[in-house]
Amino acid sequence: xxIAQICPRYSPDIGGVETHVKEISERLVKAGHDVExxxxxxxxxxxxxxxxxxxxxxxxxxxxxxxxxxxxxxxYFYLKKHNYDVIHAHSYHALPAFFASLGRYHGKFVFTxxxxxxxxxxxxxxxxxxxxxxxxxxxxxxxxxICVSEYEKELxxxxxKVAAKTVKIPNGINLxxxxxxxxxxxSPEEKTGREKTLLYVGxxxxxxxxxxxxxxxxxLQGFRLRVVGKGPYEVELRSTAKSLxxxxxxxxxxxxxxxxxxxxxxxxxxxxxLSSHEAYGITVAESLAAGTPCIVAKGSAxxxxxxxxxxxxxxMPITAKKVVKAVRDLEKEKREGGNCLKSVMDxxxxxxxxxxxxxxxxxxxxxx
Numbered sequence: 001x002x003i004a005q006i007c008p009r010y011s012p013d014i015g016g017v018e019t020h021v022k023e024i025s026e027r028l029v030k031a032g033h034d035v036e037x038x039x040x041x042x043x044x045x046x047x048x049x050x051x052x053x054x055x056x057x058x059x060x061x062x063x064x065x066x067x068x069x070x071x072x073x074x075x076y077f078y079l080k081k082h083n084y085d086v087i088h089a090h091s092y093h094a095l096p097a098f099f100a101s102l103g104r105y106h107g108k109f110v111f112t113x114x115x116x117x118x119x120x121x122x123x124x125x126x127x128x129x130x131x132x133x134x135x136x137x138x139x140x141x142x143x144x145x146i147c148v149s150e151y152e153k154e155l156x157x158x159x160x161k162v163a164a165k166t167v168k169i170p171n172g173i174n175l176x177x178x179x180x181x182x183x184x185x186x187s188p189e190e191k192t193g194r195e196k197t198l199l200y201v202g203x204x205x206x207x208x209x210x211x212x213x214x215x216x217x218x219x220l221q222g223f224r225l226r227v228v229g230k231g232p233y234e235v236e237l238r239s240t241a242k243s244l245x246x247x248x249x250x251x252x253x254x255x256x257x258x259x260x261x262x263x264x265x266x267x268x269x270x271x272x273x274l275s276s277h278e279a280y281g282i283t284v285a286e287s288l289a290a291g292t293p294c295i296v297a298k299g300s301a302x303x304x305x306x307x308x309x310x311x312x313x314x315x316m317p318i319t320a321k322k323v324v325k326a327v328r329d330l331e332k333e334k335r336e337g338g339n340c341l342k343s344v345m346d347x348x349x350x351x352x353x354x355x356x357x358x359x360x361x362x363x364x365x366x367x368x
Contacts, residue, residue, distance in 0.1 A: 001085040001358060002034045002107075008070040008094035010039040010059075011052055012255075014229075015203055016282050017091050017114050020148070020171055022055075027351035029054040038079070040064070040072045040096060066232055068094070075099040086110055086358045089142075092135055101138040108361045111142035116277035116300060117155050136160060144361045146354065151301035152279040169354060171280045172347040177258075178289040181266050196223045198327070199268035199292070201261070201283040202275075204231030209274025209297060211237060215320035217246040220327055224249040228256060228264055265290035270330055274318050278302050284311070285344045295326045 007021045021037060028035045035055050040062035041048075050057040062072035076099040079087060084107040089097035092113035101109065139145065139160040147153035148171045157163040198220075200210050204227070213225055214237060227237070227250060234252070241247040256264070265271070271287035274297045281302045287294050288310055296302040298313040306313040312330065314322045 001362075002083070003028060003036070003358070004079065004082075004084045004087045004100075004107075005035060005037045006075060006079075006087065006089040006096050006100040007037065007039050008062075008064075008091055008096050009041075010037050010057055012046075016171070016278075016280060019282055020112070020114070021090055022052075023172065023174075023347040024351045024354055025055045026053045027348060028355070031351070031355065033355075036084075038075055038096075038100075040070045040075075042067075042070065062096075070094045070096055072096055073099055076102050079103055079105060083107065085362060088112065088358075089138070090114060092138065097138055098134050101141045108143045108358070109141055110144045110146065110357065110361060111138055112146045112148065113139075113152070113156060114148060114279045115152050115156055115159075116279045117159065132159075144357055146357060148280040149301035149304060151304060167357060169350055169357070170345050171282050171285070172345040172350040173282070173285050173289055175289070175344075175346040177262060178286070181262060181290045196269040196331070197267060198223055198225045199228070199264060199271045199287070200225070200273070201228040201264065201271075201287075202273065204229050204233045204237060206233050206236070207276045208233075209272075209276065209318050211240055212274050212318045212320055212323050213272050214241050214244065214246065214250065216323040216327065217241075217249055218244055219320070219324045223269075223327070224251065226251045226253065226264060226268065228253045228261065230254045262290065265292055268292050270295060270327060272323070273297070273302060274314065274323070275300065275302065276316065276318075281305060289344060293330050295323070295330065 005021050005025050007017055009018055011022050025035050025037055037055055037057045039059055041059040042062045042064035044061055046059055048059050060072045060074040062070045064070045075096050079100060080103050086107050087100055087105055088110040089100040090112045091097055092115045139162050145162055145166045147156055147166055147168050150168060153166055153168050157166055198213060200213060202208055241250045265287050271292045271294045273281060273284050278300045284294050284296055284305050294311040296305060296313055297316060297318055299316045303313055305311045312326055314326055
C-alpha cells in the first residue's frame with residue numbers, strides 16, 4: 001500500500017503523537033509499504049525533505065503560535081496532487097488533520113484523533129467550541145477512526161456520534177528495550193541513604209501539572225525532581241522553583257537520546273504524570289515497563305493505568321498536598337513498577353492491527 005501519515009510534527013520533535021506516528025510508520029516500511037509522513041516545521045530549520053529509517057518525510061512551513069495549531073494549508077494542495085491508498089491523519093487538536101480531510105481523494109481516509117476534549121490552555125480551550133464544527137467535518141469524512149484508549153473512544157463516540165466506525169488500538173512500547181531494564185534497577189534497599197529522584201517526561205504545558213510536583217518539593221526533603229522535556233511553560237516552572245527555594249533540586253533536561261531517556265526511567269524512584277487530560281500516556285507505560293512506580297492524575301486515560309499498586313491515582317483537582325501524600329505512601333511501601341510488559345501492547349502488534357484496519361477499510365469502507 002502507498003500510505004500518507006499526516007501529523008503536526010515529526011521526529012526529531014518528540015511527544016505522544018510524534019512517537020505514535022514514528023513507531024507505526026517505520027514498521028509499515030519494514031512490512032513493505034510505501035510510507036510518506038507529511039508534517040510541518042514552524043521553525044524552518046529542518047530539512048524540507050528527509051528519509052528517516054526508511055520513512056520519507058515531507059515538511060511544510062506552518063504558523064504555530066505557542067506551539068499550537070500548525071496552520072499549513074499546503075498539506076491540502078500536496079495531497080490533492082498525489083494518490084495514496086490510505087491517508088491517515090493524526091491529532092484532532094491541530095489543523096493538519098483538517099486540511100487533510102478537505103479533499104476527495106482516491107484512497108481511504110483514516111483518522112486517529114488522540115482526542116481529549118480540552119485545549120491545552122484556557123484560551124485554546126475557549127476555541128474548542130467553534131472548532132468543534134471543523135472537528136465534526138474531519139470525523140464525518142473519515143472512513144475509519146482509530147482511538148488509542150477506551151477513554152478516548154468513549155469521548156469520541158459521545159461527542160461526534162461515530163461509534164459505527166471507531167476501533168481501539170492502544171499505543172505501544174518497544175518491549176525489547178525494557179526486557180533487561182528491570183534487572184538493572186537497584187532495589188529499594190540498595191537506594192537507602194541517597195537522594196531519591198522524582199521524574200517527569202513530556203511537554204512543558206500548564207495542563208501537564210508539573211507545577212504541582214515542584215510545589216510539593218519543600219515538603220519532600222530527600223527528593224529531587226528531574227524534568228525531561230521542553231515547552232512554553234518552562235519559564236513559569238523555573239520561576240516557581242526559584243520562588244520556593246528548590247531550584248537546586250530541579251534538573252532540567254531536553255533533547256535526550258533514547259538511551260539517555262531509558263536511563264532516566266530506570267534510575268527514577270517515582271514517575272509522575274499529573275496531566276488533567278490525556279488520550280493515552282506513553283511515558284507512564286514506559287515507566288512502568290522500566291519497573292518504576294507511577295503517580296497519575298485521575299479523570300483521563302491515565303486512570304486506565306491505575307492498579308492501586310504499581311500505579312496510584314490522585315483525584316482532581318491536583319494539589320501539592322495530595323502529591324506529597326501519594327509520594328510518601330509509595331515511598332513507605334517501597335513498591336516497584338507492575339508487570340506492565342504483559343498488559344501493554346508492543347508497537348509491532350500496534351502496526352499489525354493498524355494494517356488490518358487499512359485493509360478492512362479499503363475492502364469494506366469502514367474499520368468494522
